[in-house]
Amino acid sequence: MSSRRSRISEEEITELISKLQSLLPETRRRGASRASAAKVLKETCNYIKSLHREVDDLSGRLSELMATMDVDSAQAEIVRSLFRS
């Protein structure tokens, strides 16, 4: 990292990058040691893309299920499980 940047900014950025790394599934699985900012940003981009794809995919599945599923029961079940957790 450039030493020309103020120390406070640099520390905060390092901390934010570290926080991002802790959110990545790779880190949760393997407990990675600190990775470079570039790697974290790349993994973050991949993770966001995969989450977008999941939303897309799950939307399609919900649409298909909607014809047959009992929405009220599913709703009640979800809410119950959230209150329990």
Add this chain to the structure above:
Amino acid sequence: MDSKSSACSSPNPNPTLGPSKLMLAFRFLRALSLVRRTTPASSRTCRGRRIERAAYASMAYTAGASRAWSRAVLRRLHHRARRRAVAPRRLSTTAGNRAEALRRLVPGGGGMDYCTLLEETADYIKCLSMQVELMQGIVDSASSYGP
């Protein structure tokens, strides 16, 4: 390396996951009911797209107006015309192309300084994964009831 970015404002204290998860669930399930009632059964693809929009809307409303990404999502949703234009950047990035790609993925990312982008990204990821978890839970729950 750009040293112009000012020191970051202290990040908002994160809302606890518990109440937000519940709020998200209520909003999204209500939106699902609405989609079900108002979309003809024949147009499954259209319904899928509406469900997807409901997902992002629920996320954004639950996150509230304090987040730049949620405001950007709601602005995007309320404009019927699907414009792909990204707002011009005010500051140059400090990590080159990687930050560029991130700016395109995080709603509202184009106009943020690097620090804010990182904060917003963290919050966006948390909310996105919560939404995915919720949707998966509904799919699992609905599948187990069966026809």
